[in-house]
Amino acid sequence: MTKIVSRTAAAITSAAILAGPVFAQEIPSESWMGIYLGDIKLGYARFAVDNAKFQGKDGYKLESTSYTRVLSLGEPVEISMETTIYLNKEFRPIYQLFDMSSAGHTTTTVAKFTDTEIIAELRSEGTKSTKTIPIPKGSHLVGESTFLPASMKLKVGDKITVRCFNPISITLDDLQIEVLRQEKLELGGKVYDTFVIKNLTPQGEMTSWQDANGDVLKVQAQAGMVMIREPQDVAQNLGVGGVYTPPADLAVMTSAPTTTDVPNPRQVRYMKVRLLGLSDKSLAISDRRQTVSLDAEKKVAEFEINASEFDPEKSVNLPVSGAEFERYLAETPYVQPNDPEIAQAAKDIVGSEKNAYRAAVRLRSWMHTNMQSKGNIGIVRSSVDVLRAKSGVCRDYAVLYAALARAIGIPTKMVAGLVYWKGGFFYHAWAESYVGEWIPIDPTLSSDFVDATHIKLSEGDANAMFDLVKAIGTLKAEILDFK
Secondary structure (H helix, E strand, O other), X not given: OHHHOOOOHHHHHHHHHHOOOOOOOOOOEEEEEEEXXXXXXXXXEEEEEEEEEEOOEEEEEEEEEEEEEEEEOOEEEEEEXXXXXXXXXXXXXEEEEEEEEEOOEEEEEEEEEOOOEEEEXXXXXXXXXXXXXXXXXXXXXXXXXXXXXXXXXOOOOOEEEEEEEEOOOOEEEEEEEEEEEEEEEEEOOEXXXXXXXXXXXXXXXXXXXXXXXXXXXXXXXXHHEEEEEOOHHHXXXXXXXXXXXXXXOHHHHOOEEOOOOOOOHHHOOEEEEEEEOOOOHHHOOOOOOEEEEEXXXXXXXXXXXXXXXXXXXXXXXXXXXXHHHHHHOXXXXXXXXXXXXXXXXXXXXXXXXXXXXXXXXHHHHHHHHHOEEOOOOOOOOOHHHHHHHOEEOHHHHHHHHHHHHHHOOOOEEEEEEEEEEOOEEXXXXXXXXXXXXXXXXXOOOOOOOOOOOOEEEEEEOHHHHHHHOOOOOOOEEEEEEXX
């Protein structure tokens, strides 16, 4: 049953690393940082900047590498990420290469920047998918959120809005940078005069401490994760033999605890639950299945969820069409319904079935029977990768199901949120398909019925999980009623 619980390691660590510190004042320079969650050391990161040529033109090269090792529901999850970004002399990105690897799987993003657009290519298991992202006119584009020209001297009160390419979500993200104050920071037995800088990203708020030379000394990221400037040997020291097993479980530490026991959670048809710590309106989604009342000022949201079976006789037939469904039938970097392997697999599973709901049920049943839960994979993977491996975590199940469903004409979106399991609410991913109305489909379950302990907080494409980073580790749950 552990496959029902999502692994949050990639979401948390990637958000911190991708918006992580590269210093701008001295070129060339190199910095190492230890990555911590409370007193637990999760890994390390290296950031560097140097003069470089790209396609014969002078500019700069930014490099970042990171390694994290965590426990998630008792299983070790190792994640490695490498980024190389070439900038022109005006510090504008022109080329980016990003790799993320975990448990023998690698996903690569290559991005080429022009004056008006970013051409991004996602590579996974020998397949390639391309997405073109327009660059709004007048954008201040940066390679890293904290890499600013050396001529830019910080002062308290400065506010800067920049845009930065996110190689995991394949999006151009708005970043708001504000210099909050100056304060002294004690680190490694030394006291530094620093600027405290707030970075507001789509994944939430991060705070960094930067000295007068432009070096970032500390970063406070989401979910309590902290990066601290350390000498290389200290940063890379994860314990005896270079291997360190955290004494606490990341999935448990970042779950939303509750004091109410739910004896048979997969059978719950009604639940009223209060989430404490939720203030973001984008995470308070009301629809036919759940209604939400949010008090953003008090950071309290009440969810009322009603779950029921769908009547197959009310289903529409395949394929489903209409302008309102186009985005939920489309090819995206991670969801590949047009890939020949995906299309053939979907056809083989569904056969001649034309009832959209019964076809969706066949897909879910096939996935539950043929997929194997493998909790040590900590990166976002393409649907082709998941189909070939036939293993993964809940996010992988949702990505593959969405691709298979879209391939046969069922509009499908991915959903991320919380689900009750063993005394708490854990982060989880599933899907929703349109079969006459939008219904939840959870391919990690053995049943077509999706219980009312599934709390939807985000919906969309494969990157919906990353919308939750701002909430991970910050929520508590009070169950008010359930049936």
